[in-house]
Amino acid sequence: MCGIVGIVDAGGVSIQLYYAMYALQHRGQESAGISTYDGSTLYKSKGQGLVADVFSPATLASLKGMSGVGHVRYPTTGSNLPENIQPLNFQFKDHSFSLAHNGNLINTRELRSEFEQSGQIFTTTTDTEVIARILIDAISESGCVEDAVHLCMRRLHGSYSVVMMIDGIIYAFRDPLGIKPFCIGKIEQGYVVASESVAIDALNGKFIRDIKPGELVRIDNEGIRCTQIAVASSRAHCIFEYIYFARADSVIDGVLVYDVRSTIGGKLFDEDPIAADVVSPIPDSGTAYAIGYARKSNIPYVESLLKNRYIGRTFIMTSQKLREKAVRIKLNPIPAHLKDKSIVLVDDSIVRGTTSKRIIDMLREAGAREVHVRIGSPQIKAPCYLGVDMPTREELIASDKVEEQVKRSITASSLHHISLQALVEAIGIKQDQLCTGCLTGCYPLPIDGEQGNKPEIDYVIGTYQVNLESFKTES
Ligand code: AMP
Numbered sequence: 248m249c250g251i252v253g254i255v256d257a258g259g260v261s262i263q264l265y266y267a268m269y270a271l272q273h274r275g276q277e278s279a280g281i282s283t284y285d286g287s288t289l290y291k292s293k294g295q296g297l298v299a300d301v302f303s304p305a306t307l308a309s310l311k312g313m314s315g316v317g318h319v320r321y322p323t324t325g326s327n328l329p330e331n332i333q334p335l336n337f338q339f340k341d342h343s344f345s346l347a348h349n350g351n352l353i354n355t356r357e358l359r360s361e362f363e364q365s366g367q368i369f370t371t372t373t374d375t376e377v378i379a380r381i382l383i384d385a386i387s388e389s390g391c392v393e394d395a396v397h398l399c400m401r402r403l404h405g406s407y408s409v410v411m412m413i414d415g416i417i418y419a420f421r422d423p424l425g426i427k428p429f430c431i432g433k434i435e436q437g438y439v440v441a442s443e444s445v446a447i448d449a450l451n452g453k454f455i456r457d458i459k460p461g462e463l464v465r466i467d468n469e470g471i472r473c474t475q476i477a478v479a480s481s482r483a484h485c486i487f488e489y490i491y492f493a494r495a496d497s498v499i500d501g502v503l504v505y506d507v508r509s510t511i512g513g514k515l516f517d518e519d520p521i522a523a524d525v526v527s528p529i530p531d532s533g534t535a536y537a538i539g540y541a542r543k544s545n546i547p548y549v550e551s552l553l554k555n556r557y558i559g560r561t562f563i564m565t566s567q568k569l570r571e572k573a574v575r576i577k578l579n580p581i582p583a584h585l586k587d588k589s590i591v592l593v594d595d596s597i598v599r600g601t602t603s604k605r606i607i608d609m610l611r612e613a614g615a616r617e618v619h620v621r622i623g624s625p626q627i628k629a630p631c632y633l634g635v636d637m638p639t640r641e642e643l644i645a646s647d648k649v650e651e652q653v654k655r656s657i658t659a660s661s662l663h664h665i666s667l668q669a670l671v672e673a674i675g676i677k678q679d680q681l682c683t684g685c686l687t688g689c690y691p692l693p694i695d696g697e698q699g700n701k702p703e704i705d706y707v708i709g710t711y712q713v714n715l716e717s718f719k720t721e722s
Pocket of ligand 1: 596635
């Protein structure tokens with residue numbers, strides 16, 4: 248769960264990287280970093296905290312150059328250490344290299360120990376450094392970035408959208424299953440690649456398309472070139488991006504996230520209709536779902552919880568105790584909207600169950616008569632190994648409980664989760680093209696101790712270019 252961006256723009260990049268990262272802030276609040284290149288020097292700045300806290304106008308002014316990469320981090324591997332903040336920067340054979348990654352590798356340990364056995368040392372505890380090492384070794388040897396990415400794709404198992412800058416040229420690639428989102432846009436004097444289309448919107452840019460799974464995109468001041476490196480037998484777009492993680496105004500792999508969520512809201516009513524006085528979301532994650540539910544059911548949409556705008560996502564809190572406290576600071580019930588009412592309370596997902604239980608208690612204390620909970624995802628049954636923070640089965644309330652048991656545990660009057668079939672229909676991408684590991688316990692890659700599929704991947708021998716013409720017309 249991280250956000251990445253790469254920009255080449257003749258008018259300078261630091262401010263644009265800052266805006267794009269601001270738009271991607273929801274993907275990671277722990278730290279942020281920018282590296283830029285001006286033709287001879289690599290400029291770097293990074294720190295812990297939100298984008299607005301890490302970069303001052305003076306820092307941005309010092310980040311010179313017409314190309315750069317940026318990263319907002321939420322840690323999934325690698326602990327909360329300053330050296331783990333991305334982009335990671337290296338100098339090799341007179342080249343300046345900077346790299347940022349969104350995703351999670353499942354074979355980091357093996358790859359790392361291979362390097363360590365050959366005497367190399369690591370300066371971070373991240374899987375990102377492993378990717379950088381593979382690329383740098385391969386580029387040093389062959390001098391060809393396409394070959395290096397090809398080798399990288401053969402060696403990495405897991406999810407990875409990667410942006411790197413080598414002497415001011417931006418390269419972006421996406422794993423062959425396309426697990427994490429990644430897209431390309433045109434801006435006034437150049438191009439941008441970013442985790443989500445909202446970053447392109449923030450720059451007043453024009454969305455071009457998603458980076459294809461297994462594709463490498465190269466951008467320099469002459470333009471853009473795309474090379475297909477690997478083609479997998481299927482895709483595995485992360486279903487949780489649609490459920491919760493991505494911003495509702497993003498378009499991911501051709502689908503507007505807001506529409507998915509409001510359609511699911513309608514389907515939640517169809518699947519388990521209930522007569523109630525009002526429909527309320529848990530803001531903001533439940534809002535689009537609740538609007539869809541209200542539209543379909545003709546039950547009035549009423550806000551009964553107000554969110555404090557100045558607080559981040561509660562799950563950023565590192566301990567369960569802090570998370571529980573944060574729920575109260577974050578949301579305030581409106582008793583006048585709740586007194587003696589039967590309410591349909593809509594949210595995207597139940598993960599640990601902490602939030603729902605607390606909120607239901609608050610709503611009842613504020614006067615609600617009945618609280619019927621409707622959830623926009625099926626039960627979350629299994630951990631994610633591919634980049635979303637749901638580490639163990641023990642932490643997931645539904646891993647060993649049926650819906651009725653969860654209902655009792657969160658003290659809801661009734662509880663319904665959307666069916667997987669309805670969710671997949673709402674997304675409009677076939678189920679076998681989505682990663683549903685957290686919902687089904689079946690993963691798109693072989694994972695130790697878990698049920699997994701082995702995708703067939705064709706590695707294109709040598710590389711070929713695609714779409715050059717269509718991009719030319721954009722510039
Ligand atoms: P809880 O059930 O208390 O863990 O809270 C679940 C709520 O937190 C969901 O409704 C989401 O809005 C949000 N959330 C989504 N993903 C996660 C996650 N990986 N860990 C914790 N909370 C999450």
